[in-house]
Amino acid sequence: MASSKVFLPLSIALLALLGSAVGAQLQVGFYAKTCPNAETIIREEITRVMKVAPPLGGPLLRIFFHDCFIRGCDASLLLNSTSKSNPAEKDAPPNQFLRGFGVIDSIKAKLEKACPSTVSCADTIALIARDVVLLDKGPFFDVPTGRRDGRVSIGNEALQMLPAFSANISTLKSQFSSNGLSAKDLVVLSGGHTIGNAHCFTFLNRIYNFSGRGDSSDTDPSLDKNYVARLRSKCRPTAADANKLVEMDPGSFKTFDNSYFKLVAKRRGLFQSDAALLDDADTKAHVLRLANASPDEFFRDFAVSMVNMGNVGVLTGSQGEVRKHCAFVN
Numbered sequence: 290m291a292s293s294k295v296f297l298p299l300s301i302a303l304l305a306l307l308g309s310a311v312g313a314q315l316q317v318g319f320y321a322k323t324c325p326n327a328e329t330i331i332r333e334e335i336t337r338v339m340k341v342a343p344p345l346g347g348p349l350l351r352i353f354f355h356d357c358f359i360r361g362c363d364a365s366l367l368l369n370s371t372s373k374s375n376p377a378e379k380d381a382p383p384n385q386f387l388r389g390f391g392v393i394d395s396i397k398a399k400l401e402k403a404c405p406s407t408v409s410c411a412d413t414i415a416l417i418a419r420d421v422v423l424l425d426k427g428p429f430f431d432v433p434t435g436r437r438d439g440r441v442s443i444g445n446e447a448l449q450m451l452p453a454f455s456a457n458i459s460t461l462k463s464q465f466s467s468n469g470l471s472a473k474d475l476v477v478l479s480g481g482h483t484i485g486n487a488h489c490f491t492f493l494n495r496i497y498n499f500s501g502r503g504d505s506s507d508t509d510p511s512l513d514k515n516y517v518a519r520l521r522s523k524c525r526p527t528a529a530d531a532n533k534l535v536e537m538d539p540g541s542f543k544t545f546d547n548s549y550f551k552l553v554a555k556r557r558g559l560f561q562s563d564a565a566l567l568d569d570a571d572t573k574a575h576v577l578r579l580a581n582a583s584p585d586e587f588f589r590d591f592a593v594s595m596v597n598m599g600n601v602g603v604l605t606g607s608q609g610e611v612r613k614h615c616a617f618v619n
């Protein structure tokens with residue numbers, strides 16, 4: 290009977306686990322009854338925005354990533370600081386260059402008008418991210434919804450837990466795995482760098498004075514030398530150039546495709562965190578596979594990893610709240 294003694298507590302523990310997993314489940318079409326036009330309103334608004342301001346695609350996609358990594362996908366990133374001494378995620382250094390908050394606010398205002406206090410900010414940014422990818426010629430995929438909004442946002446958490454552009458592969462893998470995301474998710478989601486721009490300061494150390502020797506050959510050895518020359522022509526080591534924007538996926542920065550992986554495979558990833566994907570057998574294998582993949586193969590992987598990320602730390606049911614304005618708790 291020793292085995293049943295072991296079995297009983299185990300099965301209770303399993304049931305409890307299952308219970309919480311079911312409770313935390315999102316579902317496709319969560320607003321079908323309560324706000325049937327929610328996804329259409331978002332699609333129409335974001336289509337209009339992307340027509341007049343296509344470069345916002347990258348930042349709007351990034352907002353979803355940056356939110357999910359801190360306290361889960363609960364729109365904590367959108368909350369304004371409540372005082373100078375208590376900065377919110379939005380005002381932490383890794384987030385200071387994000388743009389598109391105004392777009393989110395205006396879409397949320399339209400949602401509030403159609404269905405007051407119904408559609409969460411966390412779901413709004415998840416759906417915006419999906420639509421941006423679609424409008425940049427990427428895949429359409431269903432986004433499970435039902436997230437609720439958090440009430441806490443702490444700048445220091447973003448500083449400590451967001452994957453940095455200078456991160457090495459062990460840090461990247463552990464940051465992803467602490468959010469329940471795999472090495473494959475890490476590689477696939479890095480493919481989001483196929484759209485958008487980066488500021489010169491994020492990779493300047495790779496093209497000038499990498500080790501502190503200061504001579505002109507002192508560049509990051511993991512970066513293709515010919516690419517260094519090209520990047521130097523865009524970014525001089527001056528204060529004036531620090532915030533200049535460079536395309537992360539030159540030539541196709543407005544098209545969602547797998548060219549990012551071709552670049553990384555050729556040692557032309559812009560960030561150290563891109564180059565780092567070649568430093569581990571598992572992540573390297575995914576980079577090489579995706580560099581040679583059909584668009585469909587990358588699109589399928591991306592949809593799966595986006596849904597995986599969208600499940601991170603979500604609040605559901607009666608947890609959190611549905612904010613009326615994304616920058617403020619109710």
Ligand SMILES: *[C@@H]1O[C@H](CO)[C@@H](O)[C@H](O)[C@H]1NC(C)=O
Nearest residue numbers: 368369370379380390391616
């Ligand atoms: C909230 O933050 C946004 C951007 O971070 C800013 O533009 C806006 O003025 C802030 N709103 C208030 C009322 O402080």
Ligand SMILES: *[C@@H]1O[C@H](CO)[C@@H](O)[C@H](O)[C@H]1NC(C)=O
Nearest residue numbers: 455456457458459460461568
């Ligand atoms: C990766 O970066 C972390 C944090 O900067 C550091 O502690 C660690 O030693 C680095 N690992 C390797 C293998 O370089």
Ligand SMILES: *[C@@H]1O[C@H](CO)[C@@H](O)[C@H](O)[C@H]1NC(C)=O
Nearest residue numbers: 497498499500501502503504
């Ligand atoms: C290169 O970096 C070193 C160490 O930070 C610094 O002392 C030196 O002045 C730099 N050289 C140039 C040319 O920027």
